[in-house]
Amino acid sequence: MDDMNDMRLVERAVDDKELKIAADGVDVFYGDTHAIKAVDVNILDKTVTAFIGPSGCGKSTFLRCLNRMNDTIDVCRVTGNILLDGEDIYHPKVDPVQLRAKVGMVFQKPNPFPKSIYDNVSYGPRIHGLARNKSELDEIVEKSLRRAALWDEVKDRLTAPGTGLSGGQQQRLCIARAVATSPEVLLMDEPCSALDPIATAQVEELIDELRERFSVVIVTHSMQQAARVSQKTAFFHLGELVEFGDTSQIFTNPKDPRTESYITGRIG
Amino acid sequence: MTDASTPVPPKSSLYATSDRVKRRNRSETRFRAYGFAAITVGVLALILLVISIVSNGASAFRQTYITIPVELTEARLDPAGNRDPAEMARVTTFGYAPLLAQALQQHLQGQGISMEGVTPRDLMAMISQEAPAQVRALVLANPEIVGQTVTMEMLAGGRIDGYFKGRVTLESAERDSNVSPAQLLLAERMAEAGLIETRFNWAFITGPDASDQRPEAAGLGIAILGSFYMMIVVLVLALPIGVAASIYLEEFAPQNRFTDAIEVNISNLAAVPSIVFGILGLAIFINFAGLPQSAPIVGGLVLTLMTLPTIIIATRASLRAVPPSIRDAALGLGASKMQSVFHHVLPLAAPGILTGTIIGLAQALGETAPLLLIGMVAFVREFPDAPPEGFFDPTSALPVQVYNWTQRSDPAFVERASGATIVLLVFLLFMNAMAVILRRRFERRW
Numbered sequence: 001m002d003d004m005n006d007m008r009l010v011e012r013a014v015d016d017k018e019l020k021i022a023a024d025g026v027d028v029f030y031g032d033t034h035a036i037k038a039v040d041v042n043i044l045d046k047t048v049t050a051f052i053g054p055s056g057c058g059k060s061t062f063l064r065c066l067n068r069m070n071d072t073i074d075v076c077r078v079t080g081n082i083l084l085d086g087e088d089i090y091h092p093k094v095d096p097v098q099l100r101a102k103v104g105m106v107f108q109k110p111n112p113f114p115k116s117i118y119d120n121v122s123y124g125p126r127i128h129g130l131a132r133n134k135s136e137l138d139e140i141v142e143k144s145l146r147r148a149a150l151w152d153e154v155k156d157r158l159t160a161p162g163t164g165l166s167g168g169q170q171q172r173l174c175i176a177r178a179v180a181t182s183p184e185v186l187l188m189d190e191p192c193s194a195l196d197p198i199a200t201a202q203v204e205e206l207i208d209e210l211r212e213r214f215s216v217v218i219v220t221h222s223m224q225q226a227a228r229v230s231q232k233t234a235f236f237h238l239g240e241l242v243e244f245g246d247t248s249q250i251f252t253n254p255k256d257p258r259t260e261s262y263i264t265g266r267i268g
Numbered sequence: 269m270t271d272a273s274t275p276v277p278p279k280s281s282l283y284a285t286s287d288r289v290k291r292r293n294r295s296e297t298r299f300r301a302y303g304f305a306a307i308t309v310g311v312l313a314l315i316l317l318v319i320s321i322v323s324n325g326a327s328a329f330r331q332t333y334i335t336i337p338v339e340l341t342e343a344r345l346d347p348a349g350n351r352d353p354a355e356m357a358r359v360t361t362f363g364y365a366p367l368l369a370q371a372l373q374q375h376l377q378g379q380g381i382s383m384e385g386v387t388p389r390d391l392m393a394m395i396s397q398e399a400p401a402q403v404r405a406l407v408l409a410n411p412e413i414v415g416q417t418v419t420m421e422m423l424a425g426g427r428i429d430g431y432f433k434g435r436v437t438l439e440s441a442e443r444d445s446n447v448s449p450a451q452l453l454l455a456e457r458m459a460e461a462g463l464i465e466t467r468f469n470w471a472f473i474t475g476p477d478a479s480d481q482r483p484e485a486a487g488l489g490i491a492i493l494g495s496f497y498m499m500i501v502v503l504v505l506a507l508p509i510g511v512a513a514s515i516y517l518e519e520f521a522p523q524n525r526f527t528d529a530i531e532v533n534i535s536n537l538a539a540v541p542s543i544v545f546g547i548l549g550l551a552i553f554i555n556f557a558g559l560p561q562s563a564p565i566v567g568g569l570v571l572t573l574m575t576l577p578t579i580i581i582a583t584r585a586s587l588r589a590v591p592p593s594i595r596d597a598a599l600g601l602g603a604s605k606m607q608s609v610f611h612h613v614l615p616l617a618a619p620g621i622l623t624g625t626i627i628g629l630a631q632a633l634g635e636t637a638p639l640l641l642i643g644m645v646a647f648v649r650e651f652p653d654a655p656p657e658g659f660f661d662p663t664s665a666l667p668v669q670v671y672n673w674t675q676r677s678d679p680a681f682v683e684r685a686s687g688a689t690i691v692l693l694v695f696l697l698f699m700n701a702m703a704v705i706l707r708r709r710f711e712r713r714w
Contacts, residue, residue: 069596069599072596074523097602097604098602099602100599100600101601101602104600105600106600107593111591111593111597113594114616123598123611124601127601127602127603127607128602177597177601181602
């Protein structure tokens, strides 16, 4: 795992990737609170984009705008444009259910359903009708669990409850569950904050592999993690997007003094 | 932090408990004592209650029977001699009574049992007034036995029954105009000869109620059926309505003043005295909708109204107890709101919903006041039909039967009322046990 070295800033090729999500002038209000202020971000396909920033800076809120999970909060109001492949996801014709099938999400705390491992992974494909029969479903489950680097550990106990796995395994199960619906974008909200360092390393390694197929957006508190797994980094502070650029540039040569203060540990 | 101006506290030993800590420990000890005392009082009260009910009511499950051969004389029972039940039905129980008195007298003489101090009239009084009716029913059902001598098992009178259960003594009989010591002594001799026997009383559980004069024949059958029918109505109506209302309010309804008002009112409804629901039932279901009085359907509807708030409150609490992360997980996968509720939230809330429902049902089972108002207190001797027609037939209900029996003058009804309470408690205990078992079962799955 030496390629997971803490502050290694790799020569990451982030050129000529397709634009996946374009956010333009996004504002979010919680009642009277202005939580996100005029954020513009371009998220590329097959790239890991990290959102960093101090607690309460709005990075999770912004992440939850990308698959409209904020819709479930009554007082939350989103303005501005967020385009997924050129289509406005807040367009009145868009059903958030269909959007979330394309933009999957992994949460901070592992939250497997209290069902079997198999049922956890097969739930998404089942409700979206991705498999015509049992054998296709089996195939999707195996493929997803393999992608989440969990297959070897659980292949003999697929009927065991998902909640019986260890924390790291549960989080990988949640990733497998998200991957099983074949999303185009995978949002991860501090996926390692409840995990021990070994499980964290496994999940980080996994994120790096997922980049080959998906556009991954990850919110993290750990700058080392952002540096290790991402190619693009966005720094949020007090609801504003302070700086957005290549990870190597943000960590070695930040343009904004606030970014510099944060990554050197003076604010946050 | 360590400022020079801060006074340095004197060094204390860990072995010496400070006054402050001692005071805290004392108050904790006192609090524990209060709690223990409170629980002791509660448990003692419960034990006393159970002991008093069981000691009063256990005897209701045993009944005294007189077994003698009875000659079913054709001349009396079928004067026309054609065994036509329609014609035989003209002979009333008054026609049968002398037959039994005669049979008893003859049999005692034949066995050489002295009838010292007992007139034939007194002898007849030892047999329950229900006995001729039982024999008549048997004869009408089997006309061919007329003319034969059949060994009959007849209920003993209430006082004789009481004597074998210890309720009536020779001393109390002196003061009692309904029974004489001579009758009791005769009963004693008959018991020795094996003519009188006290044994388990199925009729108490399966039989219909009986009038004031024949407590020995009174049973709970119709009351149990009525309560059972009502529980079916309550379950069928209250569970789906309550669960649907809770899911809507908890998961779908917008949070505004209107839903807040509904919420407050549901909580208030749970505290409305049950007799108010009775008045409502009388006004709406009987007077307005024209449903029959004393019918389990009306009782069930009234109890449904009463149980709904309980079920809604319990269901909402258990829905709220499902962690939001489960909903997020489902929504994040692209499940619709309804899918997330029905596939994930509801199964997790099911144990709580079941418990709430069963507790609501148990409450409804024990409810008396609203049933009095809709006429379920009537004296019913006809068994109701099978559902669904039976829902519209008059019946009684268990708690109402208890209430009813405690109002009657004959002391034999005291044991009946306590016995009925035991039956009611057994049902409640059974339902609560079900609630516990179901909850365990569903929770253990994961």
